[in-house]
Amino acid sequence: MAPRFQDIIEEARLSARALLDYGDSLFNPTVRLGVTGLSRAGKTVFITALIHGLTRGGRFPVFEPYATGRIARARLEPQPDDAVPRFDYENHVRTLIEERRWPNSTVDISELRLVIDYQRQNGADRTLTLDIVDYPGEWLLDLPLLNKSYEQWSAESLALSREGPRAKLAVPWHDHLTTLNAEGREDEQATRAAAKLFTDYLRACRDERFAMSLLPPGRFLMPGNLANTPALTFAPLDVSADGTTPDGSLWAMMRRRYEAYKDVVVRPFFRDHFARLDRQIVLVDALAAFNAGPEALHDLEAALTGILDCFRIGRSTLFSTLFRPRIDRILFAATKADHLHHSSHDRLEAVLRRAVASAADRAEHSGAAIDVVALAAVRATREATVARGRDKLPSILGMPAPGEIANGETFDGNTEVATFPGDLPSDPEALFKGEFRGLSSTPSEKADFRFLRFRPPQLERDGEDEPALPHIRLDRALQFLIGDRLL
Ligand SMILES: Nc1nc2c(ncn2[C@@H]2O[C@H](COP(=O)(O)OP(=O)(O)O)[C@@H](O)[C@H]2O)c(=O)[nH]1
Numbered sequence: 338m339a340p341r342f343q344d345i346i347e348e349a350r351l352s353a354r355a356l357l358d359y360g361d362s363l364f365n366p367t368v369r370l371g372v373t374g375l376s377r378a379g380k381t382v383f384i385t386a387l388i389h390g391l392t393r394g395g396r397f398p399v400f401e402p403y404a405t406g407r408i409a410r411a412r413l414e415p416q417p418d419d420a421v422p423r424f425d426y427e428n429h430v431r432t433l434i435e436e437r438r439w440p441n442s443t444v445d446i447s448e449l450r451l452v453i454d455y456q457r458q459n460g461a462d463r464t465l466t467l468d469i470v471d472y473p474g475e476w477l478l479d480l481p482l483l484n485k486s487y488e489q490w491s492a493e494s495l496a497l498s499r500e501g502p503r504a505k506l507a508v509p510w511h512d513h514l515t516t517l518n519a520e521g522r523e524d525e526q527a528t529r530a531a532a533k534l535f536t537d538y539l540r541a542c543r544d545e546r547f548a549m550s551l552l553p554p555g556r557f558l559m560p561g562n563l564a565n566t567p568a569l570t571f572a573p574l575d576v577s578a579d580g581t582t583p584d585g586s587l588w589a590m591m592r593r594r595y596e597a598y599k600d601v602v603v604r605p606f607f608r609d610h611f612a613r614l615d616r617q618i619v620l621v622d623a624l625a626a627f628n629a630g631p632e633a634l635h636d637l638e639a640a641l642t643g644i645l646d647c648f649r650i651g652r653s654t655l656f657s658t659l660f661r662p663r664i665d666r667i668l669f670a671a672t673k674a675d676h677l678h679h680s681s682h683d684r685l686e687a688v689l690r691r692a693v694a695s696a697a698d699r700a701e702h703s704g705a706a707i708d709v710v711a712l713a714a715v716r717a718t719r720e721a722t723v724a725r726g727r728d729k730l731p732s733i734l735g736m737p738a739p740g741e742i743a744n745g746e747t748f749d750g751n752t753e754v755a756t757f758p759g760d761l762p763s764d765p766e767a768l769f770k771g772e773f774r775g776l777s778s779t780p781s782e783k784a785d786f787r788f789l790r791f792r793p794p795q796l797e798r799d800g801e802d803e804p805a806l807p808h809i810r811l812d813r814a815l816q817f818l819i820g821d822r823l824l
């Protein structure tokens with residue numbers, strides 16, 4: 338297929354930007370680190386903990402340049418991109434440490450620049466600039482749309498909506514769909530109704546009971562300032578890929594808007610943000626998927642495959658060799674590992690590794706190194722062994738957030754409880770096959786601590802120093818993401 342004019346322009350813009358970035362980084366070595374993950378995966382907490390740790394003396398024994406004392410200092414500096422909101426670090430730290438609350442959720446892109454003064458292994462003094470870009474994983478899952486026609490996307494969305502738990506949630510939308518005549522006259526009201534029912538269906542799939550991950554177009558669930566625009570008012574139709582689209586038809590209108598979504602939302606994201614990243618961490622709330630059951634896990638697997646395909650798409654099919662996205666390391670991280678006893682952390686990693694395995698194979702061929710880690714950016718729990726009769730149970734101690742309910746008890750936010758999260762199975766397949774359901778079984782009661790949210794930890798202040806935030810394997814993530822740039 339000949340490249341579209343639009344794509345040629347796009348490519349020219351991309352290479353201009355790439356050259357500019359390249360010029361910058363010659364004088365001033367810079368790593369642009371993308372931090373992404375679906376809503377509530379833990380992006381804000383991760384970035385806040387990372388910056389706090391690097392600027393305020395965190396404990397990072399596995400982050401080599403830091404542990405060996407070669408990092409002299411890390412400080413915040415004004416960010417380079419004038420049109421991107423600044424990551425609200427100071428506020429998030431205050432909320433986390435002083436109020437012991439989790440930061441409010443954010444749905445937009447944001448950015449922060451960290452400058453690291455360090456000593457090379459050969460003794461020379463150097464500076465590395467780390468630009469951290471926080472963006473919704475939902476945007477990333479839109480990238481595959483660039484390679485799909487409206488008809489292809491419609492067919493895929495419909496097929497998916499007939500599977501597993503999705504089918505029931507899709508009934509109202511499917512019912513409406515049967516009233517539509519794709520080849521009939523375009524109809525704004527019918528289109529709005531279809532878009533609304535389709536969006537309701539996506540929202541229902543996202544609910545924590547189902548915890549589905551693969552729900553494009555991403556902006557349908559987080560419209561921001563595009564709410565109610567035509568670019569966000571369309572829905573799949575039951576049309577064949579090779580049929581003709583009569584002028585002035587409902588079908589033509591939907592297709593036009595789908596293309597507008599790509600032009601207004603997806604291409605600018607690709608060009609201005611995604612294509613400029615050097616490194617990427619993808620945060621995954623795998624525990625939420627386990628708790629919702631094997632369908633959610635399969636859906637997560639499909640989403641991760643979709644995400645990894647984006648890194649490949651960037652490299653080969655979408656644009657030619659003139660411009661290549663430069664991401665050369667991708668880390669998948671299962672967050673909130675502090676909800677599990679440490680004996681299960683390796684198992685959590687194994688499940689994630691299994692979920693990205695087939696896709697990772699392909700991405701590795703495209704030249705990016707891939708790793709997997711289970712981490713807690715901020716560790717909100719401690720471990721203890723609690724005696725139950727004759728048994729000694731490995732348990733987790735934490736302070737449920739005010740208003741959390743378990744066993745009919747509503748917590749006030751100042752009471753510590755012991756929970757028994759249970760072990761993950763040693764064979765990840767058990768989770769995918771659905772032989773294992775739900776994590777938190779208390780052996781003696783029917784308690785359900787699955788969705789308990791713990792308050793951030795109480796920090797012991799010693800002297801003047803601001804205390805370090807406890808974490809799990811955050812240093813391992815850092816070592817993989819930037820360790821090699823600090824040698
Ligand atoms: N216990 C624990 N909870 C976390 C951690 N990271 C995130 N969370 C929880 O997950 C929620 C969403 O995290 P956030 O960083 O706002 O997600 P984002 O939407 O991806 O930016 C927080 O409000 C916390 O309840 C962690 O390291 N430990």
Ligand SMILES: [Mg+2]
Pocket residue numbers: 380381382442443444
């Ligand atoms: Mg956030």
